[in-house]
Amino acid sequence: MRTEPGPPATGRTAGPHTAPSPPPPGGILWSVAGDVRALLMLPAALTMQVAHPAIGAGVDEHSVFRTDPWGRGERSLRSVMLWVYGGEAAAEEGRRLRTLHKAITGTDAHGRKYHALTPAYYAWVHATGFPCYQHALRLLHRPLTETQERQLYAEWLQVGRVLGIHDRDMPQTVEEFWPYYRKMLAEEIERTSVVRELTDPGQKVPPPDRGPLPVRLLLRTLWPVLLPPLAAFRSFVTVGYLPPDAREALGLAWSPAQERRLRRFSRAVRVLVPLLPERLRYLPMARRARAQHRAAAH
Template identity: 60%
Template structure:
């Protein structure tokens, strides 16, 4: 008589369930770079790369409030990003929250193709744009990462993908295979979508929140044009050259020299600022907490 299958025991589900992703901690590359205030210069470039994919661009065009509440959207996105790296156990819940949020985002892009925000290829592309932008921000605004740091950063981005619910099989496994994937995406998928053109339009109207101080609201018509031009200049410059070319963006040798001079000023100026201004709020709090914990541990020894 053949053996009959046995009913699963109470421990079987635990053995088959994948382990919970590990939150980030001091000593990781992302811990050092993701909360640096210089990332504020780099994040718009990652957004442009993301929305240059027609499906992602259509999702933002159809469902985002980036036109009606640009400051609120930017604040919420930045808060979420900081939680991924510095939130500890909160990072895991934030990853689950984002997946719940994106379950309802679907529609049709301007090519007539259906999209869903959690389609693995689209969801992975949004995450994958972080790698080249981190590298280029480090090169221009901080210091270039060496080969070992580049590999560590990529491994950590795969770990971050675990937190966000991005399957490993949907991401290139190594930096070397990443660049093959990136080149294919740029050549075969990316285009100057409606959202790309809006984000890179220096005349796009951006109003301040109502709670802004009255003097700032008064000066905003004078401040906005040069700030918009600077933002677009840095955003364009931090895009990988192949993506710039694909999107039809001009970039001259003079532009390159100007960006490198700008980066040199940022590198020299930032160390002069107090620590609380060099790091974004969650990063600053996490760094201080980690420093205090290390001090207590050394004292106990």
């Protein structure tokens, strides 16, 4: 992980002739969002999102995460990569997501009406990324300095602008974020049915339907043997990389032995991943964007 601060986020908001730009090359997100270690962080962020009753109900009723988990995961990952590495396509992806969410309405488990684009709900979906990054980076990369934490938050706010989140709907400083976050943990989030599914070590997932046909056929044959340990591992990293206060607020069990296992695993990942060549360390869109940026700089 890059440790020195990069250029600040621009903070531009959408106007008649401009669209918000993603965080700049050289920043913290540019270094970590497309690193393969981010794949270990994303399930925790998704779990925090669906811990909000309205968001959990929306995912429960409208998402295809049960019937098409591999396709949904692929689309979600591509979207996240576009927010950071997409250049002009980032704002287009933000508009696409808002259009997609316009039709998502319903009633949550408490009988309350919800709409996916209600500012408080839409902002929470985005806000969860910051504490998950902050916690997981400490384990998988290295702890952020105070300056880096402020920079990461500024960059995350900029991603929010790309997604169409107004500044008035998000805390604008780290100092304002943490009281907001603690209030959400204390008063809003809960162990929804979707949280229970995502953290279940026995979760049933169909075999992958992507990739070469021979590989898919082999995986389909081996899936009854492969699924139990894979599901248990997914549950382990999902709960493990949740910020501890969020884990506690959701009533998710986590023992000292599990914490030791997580730290041993994280230490191995932290040492080994930086040794990989960039073509293996970074996801394809991030790798291409980083190569293009280096080429343009020369």
